[in-house]
Each structure stands twice: as C-alpha cells, then as structure tokens.
Amino acid sequence: MSAKQITIALVGQPNVGKSMLINSISGARLHVGNFTGVTVEKTQVSFEIDGYDFKIIDLPGTYAFTDYSIEERVTHEFLINEPYDIIINVLDSTNMEKNLQLTAELMTMSKKMVLALNMSDEADKEGIVINAGYLSQLLGIPCVSVSAVAKSGLDELIQSVIEVINEPVQEQKLIFSEAVEEEIGLIENYLNRHRFTAAISNRNIAINLLQKETKTYRVLHDNPLWIELQPILIEADHHVLLHHDTDDMKEAFAEEYRAFNRGILAETVKTNITAQSKKTLTEKIDSVLIHPFFGIPIFLFFMWGLFQLTFEIGSIPMDLINVFFGWLGETVGATIGNEEIRSLIVDGVISGVGAVILFVPNIVILFVGIALLESTGYMSRVAFLLDGFFHKFGLHGQSFIPLVSGFGCSIPAYMSARILKNDRDRLLTLFVIGFMSCGARLPVYVLFTGAFFGPAMAGNILFGIYILGAIIGLIAAKVLKMTAFKGADEPFVMEMPKYRLPSLKLIWHTVLTKTMMYLKKAGTFIAAASLLVWFLSTYPKNTELATSFATKIEAATSEIQVKQLENKLAEEQLSASFLGQIGHTIEPLFIPLGFDWKMAVALQTGLAAKEVVVSTMSVLYSLGSDANEQSNSLVNAIHDHIPFPSAVAFIVVIMTYLPCLAASVVFTREAGGIKYFGYLFTFTTIVAYSLAFIAYHFTLWIG
Amino acid sequence: MSEKSTMTLLSACTKGGMATVCKINATGPLKQRLVSFGLMRGVDLVMMECSPTKSTFEVKVGTLNIALRKEEAALIEVCNVR
C-alpha cells in the first residue's frame, strides 16, 4: 500500500517565515531572509511523517489577492489553478491584524485550511498572548502557535493538517456586517433556489461575486442564470458601496475584513501593556541607522569595513591554500611519468582549479556580509535610505534588493527583480544588475589589486572598485531611463521588517550552501574549462620550434642562458597553440585597451564564468613561464607581465562587460526575450570598451 | 468617518506627528497595496522618519513600519493631526 499523499500550499504575507517554517519541519535549505520578497518562485519540498507523504509548496509571500508584482501572481495562479489538498496559512503572531486580511480572503476559497501562528517566540517577548484555541473556534479553522526558529508547535501543526485532511468538510466562519450579509444572503438564496452547485459553496460564490473575483465571475457569466443574477448583483453592489461610502469595492471589502478581524482579535489576543509601551528596540536602532544625515555614511562605512575584512582576513588562509596547491602540484606531478599527462594535470587542472579555490576565503567573507545584510533587516533600511538617491537615477528604492543580491551572484539577483511591480523598472534593474560585481569577479579583483598594491591599500582599492561599479551602474541606469525606458515613476511603498538577530546557524547554513556551490563549480565547471584551456594552449605542438631551440640550448654556454632560452621556447610554443592563434587573431581589437593576447583570451573565456578568467590566466602564465618555479605565483606573474594601465583597463572591462553564460540565460528568461539579450550585449560591450579605453589612456597619461 | 477637521496631506506631516487617515486618493493596485498595509480610512498613524530632502518617509501603522515616497504620501489625506 502506498502512503497517503498530502499536498500543502504554504501561503502567507511576505516575511512571516514560510520558508523558514518548511526548513524547520523538513530540514530543507530554502533561502530565508528578513525582508519582503525573498522567495520569488514556488518551490516544492517533500518529506514523510507518520506514514504520510507530504509535499509542501513554498509560495512567494502575498499581501492580498491582487496581482501587484510578478511573484505575487505566481502565488495567485497556483492557488487558483493547481491541485493541492490543503492550505497552511502562515501568520506573524506579532502582526495579526494585517496578516488576517489575507486569511479572510483565503477563507472565501472554500479550501481546507490550517493557520500557523508563527513567531510565537517573538510574541512571547513582546507580551502578546494569543488564545489559539478560541481563535480556532471563532474562525472555524484550526490555529496552531508555532515558532520556526524555536521549533515549537511543529508536530501539532502537522497533526492538525492530518486531522483536517481526514475530516469531510470544514465550516469556516467569515462574518460580514449586517448590510453586506443581507446582500450575500440574497445572492446565496437565489443560487440555492436554482440548485446551483459548484466546487465552492454558494455563500462563497456570493461573496466572490460581490468582490468581483474574476474566475467566479467568468464561470457565472457563462451560466444561463446570469440574466437574472446580473440585476441582483448590480443592486447588491450599489447597496454595499453606499453602505461603505466609497466607489471602490475592494476598499469596502478590506474594511469589512478589518472589522471582522478586529472583532476576533479583541477576544483572542491580549497584549501586556508594559511590554508594549516602551520604545521598541527596532525604533531605537532605526533612530541611528536610518538617521537622515548619518544613515548613508554609516552604510558606506559598513561596506568599507566588509572589503577591508575581505582582504585582511581573506589573505591569511590564502597563503596556506597557495602552498597546498603548490605542494599538490609537485607531489602529484612527481608520480606521473608521462610529461604530457603531467602537464595536463599540474598546469591544467590543478593550476586552474587552485587559482579559483584560492579565493574561497574572500568569497566566504563577502557571503557572510551579504547574509548579515539579508537576515538582520538592514536591507530594507538601506533601500529606504537610498531610494531618494536612486530615484534621481531613475531607479526604484526596492531595486536595491536585487542589486545587492547582485554582489553575491547575478542569477538570484535577476530573479529577485521580480519584486518590482512595474515592467519598466524591472527591466531597467535587470540591465543594471550586471554592473554590480558578482562574487565570481572578486577573485579577479583580489588578484589584480594584490599584484599592484600593498596590503594596506588593497582593501581600499577593492572597496573603490565595487563603489565605482555601482556608480557606473547608476549612470547607466540614468542613461537608459532617459532613452530606452522613459516613463512615469512607479510608486515606492515597502514594509520595513523589525530587526532580528540572525542565529549563527542560519548564517552558517546560508554561507555554507553558497560556498559549497562555489566549490562545486570549481571542481566541475572550472576544472573542465581549465582542461580545455590547457588543451587549446598546448596543442598543436610545434616540433620545428622545439628542435631549433634544442640546438640553441645545447650551444648555450651559461646556466642563465639555458633558462632564458627555455622560457622563450615555452612562450613561443604557447603563442603557436590553438589558443595563441585565436588570441593573436583577436588581439588587434584589444590593442587600443593595452591588452596582450593572453588577456584578450582570458576575457573571452570569462564569458563562460567569471572565475575562469583567473583559471585561464593561471594556466596561460604557468605554461608560459618555467613550470618548475613554484614560488612564482600568479600574482607575481601578473605583476611582471602586465603593465599597470593595461591592468586598470582590464579591471574596468571585468566590471562592466557581459555577465557569464548562466546569468545571461537567466537574464534573457527574466527580461522576456532573446532581443533583450541582444540589447544587453550591445549595451555592455559599448560601455566596457569605451570605459576601458578611457581608463587605459588616462592611466598612461598620468604616468 | 470623522468630521472635516482640517485635512492635510501625509506628505506635509512632520517627524513624530500623529494623524488619522481620512481618504486615500490612490487607485488600482497601489491602493490595494496601501490598504493591505493597513492604511485605511480611520486608521491612526505616526510619522517616524523622513529623509533630509523630505523625499522618503517612514510611517508606523499599528505594529507595522512602512516606507513610502513623497509622491505616495501625497495621495493620503489625513486629519486630526496631533
């Protein structure tokens, strides 16, 4: 016998802890963050309890049943069109009145439902006491106090779900004002008299007709009853609007729901006054962090601190990793007899992958910074602080959220742009995200700043690079807004969550998940790319070259001369390889930017993934130079082989050119068509080339 | 609704002031969004913070803090300013 399957739709307003609740119940690792719009796509998690196969669908948070933004539409479409057995409606116990607005709307759907009153730990601290039993009774829906963080009430929640599933029907008790009840009654009676039946109760049909819910409307509209029903509805409409003194039915219903919720809450929620009256911690912190004058400087200081740390702490394990890969290359190399295979493994894979793994400490620090920003609640504050500034550049304050995610990786950033309601704002943000340097570009920056600046300055330079990238992004946004995305400004209304101290465990999991992804990428994709680069830069072997050098080397008199000749041979071999040939073909394009063919090639391979820039350089420079010189690290190679102005231009290109392949695919999907990729390609290429040109010549000029 | 005791726009309120919402001039999804934040007729709010240029505001409605821009605040009529 197969176990019984229960499909649960997890619904709730944003930031009430839906994803966290699933994580606590099932041990999943869904993305959690303390701002609205963390989850932007439905995600399914399966697990088994008590012989039941549970399938929970985590849905993006939604305030109400209006399609405000794309991610909310995902939720509504799921609720209306997809099959599921039961809804778990998650609420924030400390914000019941607002959260119940959605619950009331859900109650008109005639679906089985259980309420999870989450954040009970916070409610306890704030002196809020909820009588869940009485609330269940009043609503006709089981209500369970839970805490996803303290992991309390979770079993009870699951048991309630199982109970409700096994019950035949559930009578939910949504009650309206007398005037509205009367109209509902009229419509309901009419439907009953004509023996109309549907999946949802006639009472709920009546409510939905009054609310002008599109699907119910459409179904009834095609029914012969409509001819008689329509006048009744028009009359009812009129009465309800008159009663509420408004011309907006949604407003009338919102007021109805609020009155109902207030009535219920008055009987079920007690608030300990002494705990409430004092200024909340959030307000105290906010008086500093979003101070009108100090707010932005404080934010910039945090950013600067983060990049200092990236350098200072990041460099400690770096040396160890460097030594390790050097040792690994030598040890592994010594066991391989065949010269070609040895080079493949040591100069290709180990050197390429090692170069990328070298930067794991930096990446981890960056990830910790982003995780803190996401999980404390500071994210929304910065969006608030920067909105005025962003607005001047045609961006939306909420664009800050996807833009910040862009510092981690562009892919989730493109997805999180869905929180922007308006397509124009969203597209504009999508075009700008690429200018926020993603984590994969960090290795390139660290490598180059490390090569040209002392440790005292490197952190500042790194901070400067990121800020400069962001400024270029803002200017690009302004240009796009004035040309391609002209139009009226969109509203900015955003909830500011309370500050939460993130648990170490949460940060650890978030950072670990991302770091593992980075390592996995290094072990698979980057390793393969390094292999390919090695192959292309080793073959075809030019035997003529080798023999002509062999005679010269034999004729050489001193040790130094031999070494020089060997290096020259390696360099020329590389130059004659497939990759060398490609490099020389494209080199003319890059000469105005001061790039040699190796840099040009590294840039191109970076289109696959930005880390590959580093691994490619590592392979190219370790093949070109004397392979035995282990101490001669990539940093030194870069310092010796690349002139400073070329390096500056190179960094500028890395900052601004096309995102990697995977990100480009996501960009194209989110923007809604291949033509947008065409625009992005053209746009970024023009920006990158012209800025790099300016940077190169400017640096040359100042000396 | 309360009496017509000098209506002003929310965008004209100063930091720390309290007021009661009496009309929301927004329409469509924006109105819906404001309403689901609890910004409805008859609700009390507190002006928590505003940026130096008065371009962005933070208001508190019940237990909720909401950020909005000057343009949106100008759609909210308040009365009973304290």
Ligand SMILES: Nc1nc2c(ncn2[C@@H]2O[C@H](COP(=O)(O)OP(=O)(O)OP(=O)(O)O)[C@@H](O)[C@H]2O)c(=O)[nH]1
């Ligand atoms: N104190 C406390 N915090 C919680 C609890 N559950 C979740 N949180 C925090 O609330 C925040 C929001 O959690 P999420 O799981 O991302 O919320 P969500 O409902 O999935 O949000 P969206 O995906 O944006 O709709 C996070 O900072 C969590 O750490 C809880 O039971 N107690």
Ligand SMILES: [Mg+2]
């Ligand atoms: Mg979520």
